[in-house]
Amino acid sequence: MNRRNRDERTVTVRYRLLAASRPDAEKAAEELALEQSAELPAEVIPETLRDHSTGRVGKLEELPDGGYEAEILYPLSLAGEEITQCLNLLFGNSSLKPGIRLTGLEWKPLGELFPGPSLGIAGIRKRLGIGNRPLGCTAIKPVGLDTKQLGELCYRIALGGIDIIKDDHSLANQRSAPFAERLRVCLDAVDRAADKTGRRAAYYPNITGDGFETWRRYEIARELGADGVLLMPQLSGPGIIRSLKGNGSSLPVMAHPAFSGSYVLHPDQGISPSFLYGELWRAMGADAVIYPNAGGRFNLNLRECEAINGALRDESLPFRTALPVPAGGIGRDSIGEWVDRYGPDTIFLVGGSLYRHPEGMTAAVGEFQERLERYTP
Amino acid sequence: MNRRNRDERTVTVRYRLLAASRPDAEKAAEELALEQSAELPAEVIPETLRDHSTGRVGKLEELPDGGYEAEILYPLSLAGEEITQCLNLLFGNSSLKPGIRLTGLEWKPLGELFPGPSLGIAGIRKRLGIGNRPLGCTAIKPVGLDTKQLGELCYRIALGGIDIIKDDHSLANQRSAPFAERLRVCLDAVDRAADKTGRRAAYYPNITGDGFETWRRYEIARELGADGVLLMPQLSGPGIIRSLKGNGSSLPVMAHPAFSGSYVLHPDQGISPSFLYGELWRAMGADAVIYPNAGGRFNLNLRECEAINGALRDESLPFRTALPVPAGGIGRDSIGEWVDRYGPDTIFLVGGSLYRHPEGMTAAVGEFQERLERYTP
Numbered sequence: 001m002n003r004r005n006r007d008e009r010t011v012t013v014r015y016r017l018l019a020a021s022r023p024d025a026e027k028a029a030e031e032l033a034l035e036q037s038a039e040l041p042a043e044v045i046p047e048t049l050r051d052h053s054t055g056r057v058g059k060l061e062e063l064p065d066g067g068y069e070a071e072i073l074y075p076l077s078l079a080g081e082e083i084t085q086c087l088n089l090l091f092g093n094s095s096l097k098p099g100i101r102l103t104g105l106e107w108k109p110l111g112e113l114f115p116g117p118s119l120g121i122a123g124i125r126k127r128l129g130i131g132n133r134p135l136g137c138t139a140i141k142p143v144g145l146d147t148k149q150l151g152e153l154c155y156r157i158a159l160g161g162i163d164i165i166k167d168d169h170s171l172a173n174q175r176s177a178p179f180a181e182r183l184r185v186c187l188d189a190v191d192r193a194a195d196k197t198g199r200r201a202a203y204y205p206n207i208t209g210d211g212f213e214t215w216r217r218y219e220i221a222r223e224l225g226a227d228g229v230l231l232m233p234q235l236s237g238p239g240i241i242r243s244l245k246g247n248g249s250s251l252p253v254m255a256h257p258a259f260s261g262s263y264v265l266h267p268d269q270g271i272s273p274s275f276l277y278g279e280l281w282r283a284m285g286a287d288a289v290i291y292p293n294a295g296g297r298f299n300l301n302l303r304e305c306e307a308i309n310g311a312l313r314d315e316s317l318p319f320r321t322a323l324p325v326p327a328g329g330i331g332r333d334s335i336g337e338w339v340d341r342y343g344p345d346t347i348f349l350v351g352g353s354l355y356r357h358p359e360g361m362t363a364a365v366g367e368f369q370e371r372l373e374r375y376t377p
Numbered sequence: 378m379n380r381r382n383r384d385e386r387t388v389t390v391r392y393r394l395l396a397a398s399r400p401d402a403e404k405a406a407e408e409l410a411l412e413q414s415a416e417l418p419a420e421v422i423p424e425t426l427r428d429h430s431t432g433r434v435g436k437l438e439e440l441p442d443g444g445y446e447a448e449i450l451y452p453l454s455l456a457g458e459e460i461t462q463c464l465n466l467l468f469g470n471s472s473l474k475p476g477i478r479l480t481g482l483e484w485k486p487l488g489e490l491f492p493g494p495s496l497g498i499a500g501i502r503k504r505l506g507i508g509n510r511p512l513g514c515t516a517i518k519p520v521g522l523d524t525k526q527l528g529e530l531c532y533r534i535a536l537g538g539i540d541i542i543k544d545d546h547s548l549a550n551q552r553s554a555p556f557a558e559r560l561r562v563c564l565d566a567v568d569r570a571a572d573k574t575g576r577r578a579a580y581y582p583n584i585t586g587d588g589f590e591t592w593r594r595y596e597i598a599r600e601l602g603a604d605g606v607l608l609m610p611q612l613s614g615p616g617i618i619r620s621l622k623g624n625g626s627s628l629p630v631m632a633h634p635a636f637s638g639s640y641v642l643h644p645d646q647g648i649s650p651s652f653l654y655g656e657l658w659r660a661m662g663a664d665a666v667i668y669p670n671a672g673g674r675f676n677l678n679l680r681e682c683e684a685i686n687g688a689l690r691d692e693s694l695p696f697r698t699a700l701p702v703p704a705g706g707i708g709r710d711s712i713g714e715w716v717d718r719y720g721p722d723t724i725f726l727v728g729g730s731l732y733r734h735p736e737g738m739t740a741a742v743g744e745f746q747e748r749l750e751r752y753t754p
Binding site: 031035037038039040041043044045046049052053054075077078080081082083084085087088089091092093094095096097098141142143144145168169170172173174175176208209210211212213215232235236237238239240242243244257258259260261262263264265266269270271292297298299351352355356 | 408412414415416417418420421422423426429430431452454455457458459460461462464465466468469470471472473474475518519520521522545546547549550551552553585586587588589590592609612613614615616617619620621634635636637638639640641642643646647648669674675676728729732733
């Protein structure tokens, strides 16, 4: 029997399966392959489709820390030509089943579907005019400040010499500081600070909104001269980054993990953090990816964070690299050790500890940036 | 001290917190209230904002099955005027922390933000011309069939007298059956069957796509006369249903849970299924919500499924009701018991077992519908 057309292109996807034994793991893998493709019991799948429209199980290996790694090979034709359907193929229904964790895939066959970053690490460095040193970022906050107050804060941060200022992810289009107004005032603030310091901070507004609003804000950001944008893929919809890129744009996109934690928290379900933040978001087009750093108030451990960094910078993937942005719990005191650990191709996002500096924000930022700028490999 | 302006409107949100003791729970609740609003330590939040721009802890009660239920009151102004930011306020960063489960909220203050279903249960019944009996639905599948084959299948299903035929959620815009072509052929199929039977099945195509594509497909569906649409909110972006409704449309939206399972699977994190599927998706505008039924190949238990049904039909919420669509593992044999249990205001979505009927699809559908139509309360 001619089992599978030789020309049939497939994508190989990896999952970790909880299973008590190899036969259990085999059964789970077979079910997974069908659930994510035909979604029918094997015996009622039309003969003509069995070979080229259903997933099939590849390698299955017991893992040292428990469970099994299963490779499933899906016909590429099932992914169609959109990211939403590809994610649906990878993990749509199986997200609803316990004991299945999506952990990786071979990107090469999916190359056309996933554009990757438009700038990459080298492109962002060039745009910012910053060579081989770690980058600094902080957010203007809290939500509730009015536009003028946010502008003033932005000015004081920029005076300290920071590389990138982003909106707090809670700044949307609230009446206290509407999007376009805030954008104008903050861009003016970084310009005014640059007149004093001779060095301009980049400003990334948060463009996440309902449906069309995300594009509208992206267009406003581009027209008004923003240096990049902040986007929460799990709220805007994961397919949206690619469609922004399709606009012929080169504004860097910094992705924020809000609302995505439920995918990564539990090791026996969801998606591994290095795959979600390090590969998938980069593949969708994020130039920089914020993730909750180890040792702070969130839950990822150091190994997971280093795996995210490694995935974002991995030059063997078929698209540009992206910058890791560890955040949450990195303080003025601990920045040195994190810089030593994570190295120069990192944007360090520091929040609360700058706001707490006894001499005020500008001094706090100055100290923080100074630490980054005296980096030597 | 005038703690909070009397006019300040708030929204009360409920979470289940894992905590070993009441003091631990109090601390966790305080941290949650700040994390979701100012995202700064309390001592650096400007005095002027402390009262009207940060969350505060309301009731905190120990739960009989472990953990604590915390109410957090957020100023309504933080939610702004979009669903994405409201979800961000409810669970953005806290999705990244273990031991926090979003379980409910008081909808009334959010009324303007969440339109709810455009039709509701009564509206869907009127549109379908079906009185007080349970409704039947199946999907055309598997992906990989070409347009002609899907049309033929659609015809055979419609001949059996089913109420609603939907696309399998894996049918997107693949080359095997492109969206608009499939829509035309399937609408033609239900029309042709209606000429024979005197009774027309409704057809709901899957409009989920990347960004603009979802709207484009919605518009095509409307222009070509589709009876409703299928949408996966966690893939299209949760804010998108509302923007479809903003189009002045009344096409019913059936929401599909693909890629959303990681929110509901683990009881100590994420979002409770009755809140996510029963309240939130209904509030966003879904007229019918598919969820993985108990006893099948998915993981929700009967109590959770009944809670989803109850939430979707709850007439005390400030928007129209919606129809539960239990799916996965409901078979020809067991349909009777599920009808008795869930009652008439339910769309029963049956898949594999119809495809397995020895006398073919039309006979299978006929039997299935017959069981629904002889329902007596």
